[in-house]
Amino acid sequence: MISYRNPSGGGSFVGTLIALAFFVGLLAFLFFMARLAFRLLYFLGPILLIAAVIADHKVFLDYVNWLRRLFRKNFLQGALALVLSVVGYPIVSAFLLLRAFGRKKSAAYKRPPAGELTEFEELESKPRMPREVSRPQQGDDADLV
Numbered sequence: 001m002i003s004y005r006n007p008s009g010g011g012s013f014v015g016t017l018i019a020l021a022f023f024v025g026l027l028a029f030l031f032f033m034a035r036l037a038f039r040l041l042y043f044l045g046p047i048l049l050i051a052a053v054i055a056d057h058k059v060f061l062d063y064v065n066w067l068r069r070l071f072r073k074n075f076l077q078g079a080l081a082l083v084l085s086v087v088g089y090p091i092v093s094a095f096l097l098l099r100a101f102g103r104k105k106s107a108a109y110k111r112p113p114a115g116e117l118t119e120f121e122e123l124e125s126k127p128r129m130p131r132e133v134s135r136p137q138q139g140d141d142a143d144l145v
Contacts, residue, residue, distance in 0.1 A: 041090030049093035055100035063096060 041048075053060050067085065071078030085092050 038090060041094055045090035045093045048097045049089070052093065052097040052100045055097065056103050059096050059100040059103060063092075 049060075067078060067081055070081055
């Protein structure tokens with residue numbers, strides 16, 4: 001049997017087991033945190049959905065119309081999307097609420113209509129002086145690579 005050793009002296013079996021146990025513990029922690037977040041969203045889901053409809057009802061109608069178009073285009077994809085929407089309604093309701101707030105926020109940054117003037121302030125500017133570029137002389141070896 002051939003064994004490879006680390007030249008720096010590390011790589012013990014116990015250290016590998018400790019790192020593996022730490023990694024498994026980290027994954028378990030992340031799993032339980034995700035489960036806690038999903039349970040919290042499960043109970044807050046109806047409230048989030050109502051808040052999304054109040055914030056911007058078009059977001060909810062757009063989502064329903066997207067499901068309807070998906071059913072007409074491909075029945076299996078539409079059915080799968082509907083089942084996933086019902087099973088994952090906490091995530092869908094949180095997504096719709098974030099989208100409604102995003103639309104509200106982006107509405108504040110829309111451009112003015114085509115005929116409307118925008119306010120601006122004219123700043124004084126100094127004329128720019130052209131830079132002088134030093135060029136190597138013909139006898140210089142600077143242009144050789």
